[in-house]
Amino acid sequence: MKLSTEAAPHFRTNNTTRKIMIDVLISLIPVVIASTWIFGFRALFIMLFSMVFAETLDFSIVRFVRKQKDHIPDFSASVTGLLLGMNLSLAVNWWQIMLGVVVAIILAKQVFGGLGQNFFNPALVGRAFMVISFPTAMTTWYVPFYYQNPDIVTSASPLGIISEEGMNTVLQNYTYWDMFIGRIPGSIGEVSALALIIGFIYLVIKGRIKLMIPVSYIGTVLIFSSVFYMVDPTKFGTPLFHLLAGGLILGALFMATDMVTSPMTKIGQLVFGMGAGILTMIIRFFGSYPEGVSFSILIMNAFVPLIDDWLKPKIYGTTKGEIKHA
Amino acid sequence: MPILTFKGGVHPPQKKHFTKDKPFEKLPLPDFVYLFTTNHLGAPAKPLVKEGDQVKTGQLVAEATSTISANIHSSVTGEVIGIESFINASTGRKDNAIVIKRTSEDIWEYIEHDENFKKFSKEELINIVKKAGIVGLGGAMFPSHVKLNIPANKKVEYLIINGAECEPYITVDDMIMKTYTEEIIKGIKIIEYIVNPEKIYVGIEENKPEAIKAMKNSLKNENIEVAILKTKYPQGAEKQLIKAITKREVPSGGLPIDAGALVFNISTTYAIYDAVINGKPLVERGITLSGGVKKPGNYWFRIGTKVSDLLNQVGLVEEEKIDRIIYGGPMMGLPLPSIDLPTFKGNNAITVLTKEEIPQKHEYPCIRCASCVKACPMGLQPYYLKKLADARKNDIAQENGIMDCIECGACSYICPSNIELVKTFKTTKKVIKAIQKRRV
Numbered sequence: 001m002k003l004s005t006e007a008a009p010h011f012r013t014n015n016t017t018r019k020i021m022i023d024v025l026i027s028l029i030p031v032v033i034a035s036t037w038i039f040g041f042r043a044l045f046i047m048l049f050s051m052v053f054a055e056t057l058d059f060s061i062v063r064f065v066r067k068q069k070d071h072i073p074d075f076s077a078s079v080t081g082l083l084l085g086m087n088l089s090l091a092v093n094w095w096q097i098m099l100g101v102v103v104a105i106i107l108a109k110q111v112f113g114g115l116g117q118n119f120f121n122p123a124l125v126g127r128a129f130m131v132i133s134f135p136t137a138m139t140t141w142y143v144p145f146y147y148q149n150p151d152i153v154t155s156a157s158p159l160g161i162i163s164e165e166g167m168n169t170v171l172q173n174y175t176y177w178d179m180f181i182g183r184i185p186g187s188i189g190e191v192s193a194l195a196l197i198i199g200f201i202y203l204v205i206k207g208r209i210k211l212m213i214p215v216s217y218i219g220t221v222l223i224f225s226s227v228f229y230m231v232d233p234t235k236f237g238t239p240l241f242h243l244l245a246g247g248l249i250l251g252a253l254f255m256a257t258d259m260v261t262s263p264m265t266k267i268g269q270l271v272f273g274m275g276a277g278i279l280t281m282i283i284r285f286f287g288s289y290p291e292g293v294s295f296s297i298l299i300m301n302a303f304v305p306l307i308d309d310w311l312k313p314k315i316y317g318t319t320k321g322e323i324k325h326a
Numbered sequence: 327m328p329i330l331t332f333k334g335g336v337h338p339p340q341k342k343h344f345t346k347d348k349p350f351e352k353l354p355l356p357d358f359v360y361l362f363t364t365n366h367l368g369a370p371a372k373p374l375v376k377e378g379d380q381v382k383t384g385q386l387v388a389e390a391t392s393t394i395s396a397n398i399h400s401s402v403t404g405e406v407i408g409i410e411s412f413i414n415a416s417t418g419r420k421d422n423a424i425v426i427k428r429t430s431e432d433i434w435e436y437i438e439h440d441e442n443f444k445k446f447s448k449e450e451l452i453n454i455v456k457k458a459g460i461v462g463l464g465g466a467m468f469p470s471h472v473k474l475n476i477p478a479n480k481k482v483e484y485l486i487i488n489g490a491e492c493e494p495y496i497t498v499d500d501m502i503m504k505t506y507t508e509e510i511i512k513g514i515k516i517i518e519y520i521v522n523p524e525k526i527y528v529g530i531e532e533n534k535p536e537a538i539k540a541m542k543n544s545l546k547n548e549n550i551e552v553a554i555l556k557t558k559y560p561q562g563a564e565k566q567l568i569k570a571i572t573k574r575e576v577p578s579g580g581l582p583i584d585a586g587a588l589v590f591n592i593s594t595t596y597a598i599y600d601a602v603i604n605g606k607p608l609v610e611r612g613i614t615l616s617g618g619v620k621k622p623g624n625y626w627f628r629i630g631t632k633v634s635d636l637l638n639q640v641g642l643v644e645e646e647k648i649d650r651i652i653y654g655g656p657m658m659g660l661p662l663p664s665i666d667l668p669t670f671k672g673n674n675a676i677t678v679l680t681k682e683e684i685p686q687k688h689e690y691p692c693i694r695c696a697s698c699v700k701a702c703p704m705g706l707q708p709y710y711l712k713k714l715a716d717a718r719k720n721d722i723a724q725e726n727g728i729m730d731c732i733e734c735g736a737c738s739y740i741c742p743s744n745i746e747l748v749k750t751f752k753t754t755k756k757v758i759k760a761i762q763k764r765r766v
Contacts, residue, residue, distance in 0.1 A: 009735035
């Protein structure tokens with residue numbers, strides 16, 4: 001009888017990294033549907049093109065450059081590609097997307113060693129590159145349902161309006177309900193809070209998410225914006241406005257929670273979320289660029305190794321803060 | 327009473343239904359037994375017999391050699407064939423075993439005993455436990471008499487009897503509690519008499535309602551409390567059990583007694599009862615034979631019986647279906663390279679795992695999902711320790727608590743990337759210990 005002598009434990013969960021990535025992709029389906037409804041097939045094309053190109057590029061690198069012959073795609077690159085597509089304006093064209101994907105997959109992920117080794121969220125690095133390289137395309141916002149009424153195609157986003165003209169003008173143009181379901185100009189995947197929340201609930205039910213990050217991130221934004229709202233409501237806007245306008249929900253629920261680039265412990269995740277929340281509001285209130293979500297997450301990504309080092313769990317049988325020596 | 331637990335842990339499938347209602351059966355006496363001189367933690371015992379010697383069941387055949395060591399007794403009546411070396415799964419080395427051929431039914435040689443154990447002094451009782459060669463039967467095989475010898479400056483505040491039994495498949499302790507409730511209570515009273523604790527608990531996981539009921543009913547008039555524990559792996563690990571029941575932590579690098587606690591496994595408690603009251607040295611114990619076998623159940627077997635003899639009694643499923651056979655349960659069990667090896671005192675189960683239960687899994691890179699950090703019952707960061715271990719950064723790994731790892735395997739179990747975490751830690755710990763030895 002030939003017996004296997006593999007080491008314990010002999011039982012393993014059925015869970016796999018691939019299943020986690022597939023669940024994230026499933027959770028983004030409501031957003032894909034909502035974005036297609038709001039911005040038309042061009043939005044669908046951008047998201048799918050970015051996703052397919054990212055997966056193909058990632059697979060090619062692992063298979064042909066790293067020469068891992070047994071590589072089975074884990075779909076992490078599809079997640080990166082889809083999220084990048086969701087973070088783009090409708091005004092970008094195909095070769096700009098390709099460049100963004102190349103930066104995301106090669107510069108932000110593969111040069112660090114591939115899946116799990118990168119410090120920065122690849123999709124956000126790709127987006128940051130595109131914001132800097134193609135500023136006009138990346139900040140040209142299409143109005144919802146422009147494809148039904150081609151008279152007005154582009155407009156400022158709510159965050160653009162508030163920084164130029166104040167909260168009153170925003171409310172003349174859009175209701176909170178518009179912002180909630182996504183009838184506002186903005187990045188393809190960020191506009192519909194409703195669709196994002198549906199997908200997020202799926203991930204929570206499946207236990208696929210570091211829940212502390214969205215809670216602390218959004219909580220911090222709400223507290224911070226409430227304070228400023230009390231100072232000058234027309235200039236700074238309401239907390240609800242800051243929640244629904246712009247990329248906060250997409251960022252807090254799907255970008256900041258990226259497992260690879262966020263802290264390991266609950267307390268670390270609390271600090272991470274709070275940091276991202278504070279930075280987002282500083283950029284929104286005082287920056288020359290109306291949106292702060294992606295840059296604040298990228299900055300907090302850089303702090304993750306420090307956060308993980310400072311906020312280690314307490315080892316059983318030691319007192320907190322005790323340094324163990326050999 | 328609230329359901330007690332510790333922080334961390336995982337929920338592997340329990341698989342106890344195969345055997346949890348199977349009453350003990352005595353297996354027929356084996357024709358040969360193979361008694362390792364390393365049937366315990368510590369120094370090997372010194373053989374007292376030579377080829378051709380006639381021995382009785384319960385006769386001392388090898389004696390303890392140092393402070394941490396234990397006696398070994400013949401588990402059958404027969405003739406010593408010689409001393410051969412076998413792979414000992416508990417040490418991973420080839421160790422000597424005394425081989426005895428059975429020539430007749432049992433002719434017992436008992437050790438000193440008395441129904442009224444209070445007739446003995448504490449020291450005498452510890453000596454009986456020592457003479458009987460009793461070791462921790464939960465699997466650790468630490469000599470029990472050493473544990474019972476409480477240092478003068480320490481005090482036992484909590485005596486905890488471990489009936490948690492959190493490994494999948496294994497049901498021996500559950501069945502002992504259900505079958506030998508009174509004997510267990512007597513065993514507890516012997517230990518109580520020796521160590522004089524302030525409080526006594528019997529810790530049992532929620533998934534053993536009948537054992538909880540049996541123990542509770544019999545303990546009505548006693549100063550012993552049944553602590554109901556959450557069904558979670560590794561609830562039966564000594565440190566986690568102490569934490570769940572007393573809320574205290576055993577200091578890093580220390581012993582349970584440093585937290586005022588002393589823990590004995592149910593099977594060990596039964597063995598202490600059997601030695602003190604009936605005069606039987608540790609030559610047989612309960613075992614669960616389960617998984618890919620035709621007649622899964624709980625059995626009494628003679629220590630030193632070959633695994634193949636045990637499995638012949640219960641019948642294996644078709645050979646092609648078997649992936650591995652392990653000493654113990656699937657979470658911490660040691661895989662057998664061959665079934666032609668002897669059993670030892672710590673064997674509480676032989677589990678046959680089929681290919682169906684062990685799907686081939688692909689290894690992915692770590693995505694820092696934090697599952698292992700959440701699961702670690704010791705508050706370690708397995709993903710980080712693995713990184714350090716792979717980079718041979720042993721000093722930093724030590725600062726981050728690698729030596730506190732209890733090797734329960736919860737991290738490897740939960741990892742979605744199928745990374746061999748605990749396997750790496752076991753190796754690294756061995757390397758670190760070897761380096762430390764050389765430094766001295």
